[in-house]
Amino acid sequence: MKFIIIFSLLIVSGISTENLKYTFETKYIEMPLDHFTYYGTSLPFGNLSFTDLKYLGYLSSSQALADYVYLINDLQKTYSKDVKRLPVVAFGGSYGGMLSAWLRMKYPNSIVGAIASSAPIWQFKDMTPCGNFDRIVTNVFEALGRGKCSLTIKNSWAVIRSETKNDTGKAFLSKLWNLCSPLKSQDDVDDLIEWLSNIYINLAMVNYPYPTSFLVPLPANPVREFCSEINSVKYKDNAGLLNAIGKDDLGEAGWNFQACTEIVMPMCSTDFDMFENEAWDFKKFSDACFKTEGVRPRSEDVPILEYGGKDLRYASNIVFSNGLLDPWSSGGVLSNISDSISAVIIPDGAHHFDLRANNKNDSESVRNARKFHIHQIGKWLDQYYGKTNKPKRREYNLLSALQYFNIMY
Ligand SMILES: *[C@@H]1O[C@H](CO)[C@@H](O)[C@H](O)[C@H]1NC(C)=O
Ligand SMILES: *[C@@H]1O[C@H](CO)[C@@H](O)[C@H](O)[C@H]1NC(C)=O
Ligand SMILES: *[C@@H]1O[C@H](CO)[C@@H](O)[C@H](O)[C@H]1NC(C)=O
Numbered sequence: 001m002k003f004i005i006i007f008s009l010l011i012v013s014g015i016s017t018e019n020l021k022y023t024f025e026t027k028y029i030e031m032p033l034d035h036f037t038y039y040g041t042s043l044p045f046g047n048l049s050f051t052d053l054k055y056l057g058y059l060s061s062s063q064a065l066a067d068y069v070y071l072i073n074d075l076q077k078t079y080s081k082d083v084k085r086l087p088v089v090a091f092g093g094s095y096g097g098m099l100s101a102w103l104r105m106k107y108p109n110s111i112v113g114a115i116a117s118s119a120p121i122w123q124f125k126d127m128t129p130c131g132n133f134d135r136i137v138t139n140v141f142e143a144l145g146r147g148k149c150s151l152t153i154k155n156s157w158a159v160i161r162s163e164t165k166n167d168t169g170k171a172f173l174s175k176l177w178n179l180c181s182p183l184k185s186q187d188d189v190d191d192l193i194e195w196l197s198n199i200y201i202n203l204a205m206v207n208y209p210y211p212t213s214f215l216v217p218l219p220a221n222p223v224r225e226f227c228s229e230i231n232s233v234k235y236k237d238n239a240g241l242l243n244a245i246g247k248d249d250l251g252e253a254g255w256n257f258q259a260c261t262e263i264v265m266p267m268c269s270t271d272f273d274m275f276e277n278e279a280w281d282f283k284k285f286s287d288a289c290f291k292t293e294g295v296r297p298r299s300e301d302v303p304i305l306e307y308g309g310k311d312l313r314y315a316s317n318i319v320f321s322n323g324l325l326d327p328w329s330s331g332g333v334l335s336n337i338s339d340s341i342s343a344v345i346i347p348d349g350a351h352h353f354d355l356r357a358n359n360k361n362d363s364e365s366v367r368n369a370r371k372f373h374i375h376q377i378g379k380w381l382d383q384y385y386g387k388t389n390k391p392k393r394r395e396y397n398l399l400s401a402l403q404y405f406n407i408m409y
């Protein structure tokens with residue numbers, strides 16, 4: 001083993017940990033690095049972690065990054081037989097992708113490079129128009145859902161609002177959609193609308209060409225499947241439209257504490273997308289955070305101050321990959337910044353498609369993205385080992401990397 005792979009598995013990660021154990025022929029760190037991040041199964045304060053702000057207070061990206069540095073140091077001490085330490089490459093998708101990129105930016109001595117997949121490091125104040133995210137979701141539904149799907153969804157918001165104005169209507173919709181808890185108040189209706197919006201977003205995020213099951217079990221090409229259900233109902237009136245929307249039922253995943261403290265991502269929807277219109281309002285967002293999480297964001301500028309915003313001049317050895325079906329590509333780095341900060345575009349890819357296991361339905365663009373990653377990692381390892389050891393090590397490294405990618409992806 002000539003390099004250690006670090007995984008940061010987070011949020012709707014979909015990066016299969018099961019694959020990790022096949023990666024290297026020799027000893028390899030079989031440990032997804034979600035230990036310090038409050039995601040996954042390992043929590044810093046066990047089942048108390050989410051019970052009190054005094055425990056939750058450690059949930060921040062800066063804390064996670066600093067913890068990684070100490071962990072990497074320990075791992076290198078444990079596994080490096082040579083004086084020269086084994087180089088570490090960070091991989092991650094989604095928030096994990098952001099952490100991977102930030103780790104390389106903040107602690108370039110700790111890792112030789114980072115593969116940051118679907119990492120929306122520019123989804124922050126004044127860096128990306130707040131409506132882009134919802135427009136991408138809408139484009140995906142228009143392009144893949146065909147028919148009236150996105151239009152039906154766009155029209156549904158007003159219908160939901162008007163139908164649920166009185167108690168009769170609330171009871172009607174609760175029954176029609178078989179809701180777990182019947183709608184009682186206006187807040188419930190707001191929640192329902194948010195929940196539905198999240199489903200559409202999640203569907204676009206996981207629009208893979210084969211069945212998956214990390215949010216909930218889904219068929220291949222879920223947007224197309226979902227829309228064909230909606231399109232199959234030829235409705236004439238509001239009740240019919242609601243019936244069409246209600247044909248599918250799906251779950252959702254959420255992350256709130258970090259969004260309410262440091263990772264504030266301004267989003268809005270307009271007439272140009274299929275969501276209910278909503279302006280970005282930091283004050284309103286902050287109030288909602290205080291109500292649900294008991295905290296308020298310090299400011300909208302935290303990630304910009306701490307991680308440099310759009311200024312990547314001093315960063316190096318990072319690959320940013322983005323699928324254009326993924327709404328999070330709205331905040332992604334989509335063009336090459338320098339010789340060592342590269343962007344890979346996967347036009348037909350959903351959320352961190354390139355970090356998923358190999359599948360025979362994989363498109364050529366995702367296969368190419370994986371080849372690109374291997375090539376970059378090869379360069380970083382050459383840099384690290386220098387010319388003297390290069391040929392032999394390089395061969396070995398790349399072999400490992402290729403095996404790793406072939407099996408893992
Ligand atoms: C946490 O887990 C322990 C041991 O499994 C259990 O006894 C305790 O009741 C749990 N506490 C909470 C707050 O869930
Ligand atoms: C509730 O609202 C619906 C639709 O706006 C209306 O048709 C119905 O008469 C109302 N029912 C009551 C009891 O007010
Ligand atoms: C590949 O895509 C087809 C058509 O969308 C689907 O039916 C099939 O299940 C997929 N294959 C795999 C291996 O997931």
Ligand SMILES: *[C@@H]1O[C@H](CO)[C@@H](O)[C@H](O)[C@H]1NC(C)=O
Binds near residue numbers: 336345
């Ligand atoms: C970035 O540069 C690489 C290598 O030249 C190239 O393959 C890739 O297409 C470029 N990315 C973008 C988004 O133009």
